[in-house]
Amino acid sequence: MITKDIKKRFPILNQQVNGHPLVYLDSGATSQKPDVVIEAVKRYYENDNSNVHRGVHTLGNRATDEYEGARQKVADFINASSVQEVIFTRGTTTSINTVAQSYGRANVSEGDEIVITMMEHHSNIIPWQQLAKETGATLKYIDLEDDGTLSLDKVEETITEKTKIVSVMYVSNVLGTKNPIKEIAEIAHRHGAVMVIDGAQAAPHLKVDVQDLDCDFFAFSGHKMCAPTGIGVLYGKKALLEDMEPVEFGGEMIDFVGLYESTWKELPWKFEGGTPIIAGAIGLGAAIDFLQEIGLDNIDRHEKHLAAYAMEKMSEIDGLTIYGPADPDLRAGIVTFNLDGVHPHDVATVLDMNGIAVRAGHHCAQPLMKRLGATATARASFYVYNTEEDVDRLADGLRIAKEYFSDVIH
Template structure:
């Protein structure tokens, strides 16, 4: 597929509509992406033709459904370059994936006095599970700071890694700062300290190539709905030897091998973690999303976002009173622009932008410790993706300027 953002946009029917009598410009992609017609058609086709439970039946529909479901797992394996499909677990999303690691691996590996290390830029989904684990195990939760530019402070990381550190859990890409963390370098430091590295890849996998073997991460979590796939489906990658040590978090049908009145044994990887009827349609839809992304080329997606940022950045920095959070060097960030506009509340900014047809996010973005660190209670966020165009960028700037003028002079 030759790259054209305008042609790609035509694959997303939802974008062809008016919002408040204005053409929709969707810039809330860090929260969730839209879905191309191929993904919608694939999910519909599963329900229309192949709807059956997986792994359990020998009839034709069950075999078709199982084949599609496991093919999706193999697509994920190849997409993130896992060594084998058994290292790919289907979950409900990034949050569930991180909770599984904290609950299963964490409780078996972290004991009283041990240390868990995360950063101040983390999403709540990568904070709260570790808080709870630390409380249960009487462990110590420590935070890596950020630099004034909004980068992960590597000196802070090095100084806090000790022989007591058991788990380090970090975002690959910050959902607020847009900064890309040096995961491969971090993995080397973490492993030298004898700890394991857990990575929240929710904001990375949709936007750049991820090779879990090259990065040498121990666990990697991401969500389908942020990468053109359905909601309710996610992935937890784990190195085989670690997954084999772990106990399942949920129990019931599908994940068992033998059940007697008093004892049970589990299936082999990956099925020992997938209790009950899985999100079959979601997994199949995620497989279709991966097909779509690979047809475009993930490198092309990343390059397109970089070009959009290079186009947009000088226009934004020319707006008086606009504060943008995160690094100013565009090669250090993705297509996430988190900002505040003078003394206008972010919710008011987002509401005014919506009246112009521009959909952005406002609030604390599930990063309250980071908001505190940045000295603001909340902020607005525009996040760009593969179907956004320079015309979308222009409309975003125009709407920002119109919002500023409205709250300054009462006209828009």
């Protein structure tokens, strides 16, 4: 069970914003960092700061042990079959681009198909748009149901024998929808396609087992799961990664360099050119320890409860539209909404003046906004440190915003 005391583990939350205690409801954009993660990064810089792999001195060895220890924690966290399947990147965007540029360019040709959905984040749209343009492949979209879910019948209709790549987000960053990823992977594999999962909104909140999902690639970011910014992960099945070429070249990823030819290190290092994000990886390892101590199942239950509570409270406000599945079992801890006649940026500004942080805009999902018939929305996203009291503050803030703009309009 997650208690209110957990908020004390996050130093940044102990402050006032615009004269009010901070209520942080923007974890979908980036999560706050607990004391243990801050301390782990600080400890590395104070005691062990050195480059990894290259040196034989004590600091170098300690830094390498911590960096590679973090990789083992990631492998265990997602149940990868080997640490060789865990590539450290700058984040989900870099991870998906790596798959598109390395696997995609080698395996997708004119006449082939790439399949994604209408709910994808721009980071899981643009790399595939570019790949389609480069190769002459066709980019196809699986449409949504009116409640913001995916129909497996439509998945079956869209994926064909020409499909080479299927790339779908596990959890929507706008709708909160939890997609049937395992079933989609099975359909993709039945047609000979590889399955790429954008796990940015899933890894921080749900127990992930890449072997059970049978995905070929899984991408996620550390900063959304209590870790520092600038660190992320690309998981890939070992056989696929071994056949792929690196997309960045230089130091650290090489085995032998001659005047005209070079060879690469073995996995996972051939994909990690240059000095890696050492402190970020160590911070990610500490974040994983923290989340596993709480329990991912407990986190999922907590957020599902908060989302259901928020939808109940917000539904009492006339003129407020909530997007995404009405069934709390089908969504994660994200509630996206609009107030009639009020731009979401204005809503977010009034909330901020009351110490409540939410996100407003198109959420890097412009095709989805068009599908929803909205130019922008406001979004509250919950995490381990949020409480029912935070939701109550949100509902009160929305009433203030509605009353304020009602007075302004009239």
